[in-house]
Amino acid sequence: MASTVGFIGLGNMGGPMAVNLVKAGHTVLGFDLSEAAVAAFVGAGGKKAASVAELAAAADVVVTMLPAGKHVRQIYQGEGGILDNAKAGTLLIDSSTIDVDSARAVSAAAADMEMIMVDAPVSGGVAGAAGGTLTFMVGGTDEAYEAARPYLDIMGKTIVHAGGAGNGQAAKICNNMILGISMIGVSEAFVLAEKLGLEAQKLFDISSTASGQCWSLTSYCPVPGPLPASPANRDYQPGFAAAMMLKDLKLAQEAAGTSGAATPLGAEAAALYTLFCNSGGNDLDFSGIVKFLRGSQT
Ligand code: NAD
Numbered sequence: 551m552a553s554t555v556g557f558i559g560l561g562n563m564g565g566p567m568a569v570n571l572v573k574a575g576h577t578v579l580g581f582d583l584s585e586a587a588v589a590a591f592v593g594a595g596g597k598k599a600a601s602v603a604e605l606a607a608a609a610d611v612v613v614t615m616l617p618a619g620k621h622v623r624q625i626y627q628g629e630g631g632i633l634d635n636a637k638a639g640t641l642l643i644d645s646s647t648i649d650v651d652s653a654r655a656v657s658a659a660a661a662d663m664e665m666i667m668v669d670a671p672v673s674g675g676v677a678g679a680a681g682g683t684l685t686f687m688v689g690g691t692d693e694a695y696e697a698a699r700p701y702l703d704i705m706g707k708t709i710v711h712a713g714g715a716g717n718g719q720a721a722k723i724c725n726n727m728i729l730g731i732s733m734i735g736v737s738e739a740f741v742l743a744e745k746l747g748l749e750a751q752k753l754f755d756i757s758s759t760a761s762g763q764c765w766s767l768t769s770y771c772p773v774p775g776p777l778p779a780s781p782a783n784r785d786y787q788p789g790f791a792a793a794m795m796l797k798d799l800k801l802a803q804e805a806a807g808t809s810g811a812a813t814p815l816g817a818e819a820a821a822l823y824t825l826f827c828n829s830g831g832n833d834l835d836f837s838g839i840v841k842f843l844r845g846s847q848t
Contacts, residue, residue, distance in 0.1 A: 552576050555701070556609035558602060558625055558632075559646070560587040563672070564615030566680040567645070567705045569594040571613075574704045579605045606635035611701060613643045618797075619652035626656045638664035641697045645686070647671045647798065650716045650723070650805050653689065657715035666694045669718040670702060673725070675790060683707040687725075689718035723805060726798035730819040730836070733766040737840035740773045744844070751775055772837035781835035789835035796823040 557568040560582040572578045572595040579599040580591045599605035626632045653669040660667040668690035678684040684706035695711045702709045712721040743753045754776035758768045771777040781789040799820040806813040826842040
C-alpha cells in the first residue's frame, strides 16, 4: 500500500534511500538544510517539504538519515520537531549512526507520544544505498519492527531485528569495533611479514586458510595483490572512509564508558585511527591504516 513518507537528511546515504522509496510508489516528502540535496531529490521524483513540522504532520512514516546524535535529538525533540508535529501512531525510522543513549532516549520520548519507533542504522555504504542492498540492524519492539519491515525491505537486502530500542545501534558499533581492531591486527601482520622478508601473497595464502583468517584479511586485504577488488589496489580510495570508522570507534568507546564494559583494544583502535586521520588519512579507506603502521604514506 502506498504511504506518505517523510524523509529528513537527503545526503550521500539518505538521498538515494529516499529515491528508492519514490521508485517503489510511495509519496515521499523530503527535507534537508542543503538546497542542492533537496534539488537532486526533487529531480528524482520526490516532493520538497518546507519544514520538519510540515513533513511530520503529513507523513504516515518518517525516516531520518542524519550525521550524529545531536542532530537526531534536535530533529525529533527540538522545537518544531517530529514529536511535536506527527500524529499518534506515526512510524519513525532513524537510520543515522548515533550513540546508543540518544537512540534510547528519543525512542522513549516517541513512545510517550504514542508513536512507533525503530533505530535502524545501516552498513553497505553509498553503493548499498543506491542499489537498495543495505543491511539494516534494527532496534525496537516486535510491533515496531514488523511495521518498519516493508519500508526497510525497499531500501535494503538484509534486515536483522537486534532486540529492543537502541540495539540496532549497539549491533552496529560492536560489529565495527571488531572490524577496526581486526583490520589493525591484519595490517600489523603484513608490516611484520615485510620486515621479515615474507611475501604478502604467501602470508595471505597461509593465513587465509589458517587460524588467522578473518574478514579484514580474506574479503578486504589491506595490501595490494591478493584481492584485486580491495581498496589497497586503488591507492586506498574508499570503500569505507577512515573518518567513518573513527566515528564508529568513538561511539563504541562512549558506550563502553557509560555501560562499564572493558574494551582496551577498542580504545587502542580508536587512538590509532585518530592518529591515522590526523596525519592525512581521513578520506582514505580505513584499510589504509597499514600505510600508517608501516610508517609511510606511500
Ligand atoms: P551526509 O553528510 O552526506 O548527509 C547528512 C545530511 O543531513 C546532509 O545532507 C545534511 O545537510 C543533512 N542535515 C544535517 N543536519 C540537518 C538538519 N538539522 N535538518 C535537515 N537536514 C540536516 O552523511 P551520510 O554519508 O549520508 O551519512 C548519514 C548517516 O549515515 C551518518 O550517521 C553516517 O554515520 C551513516 N552512515 C554512512 C555511511 C556512508 O558510507 N556514507 C555508511 C553507513 C552509515
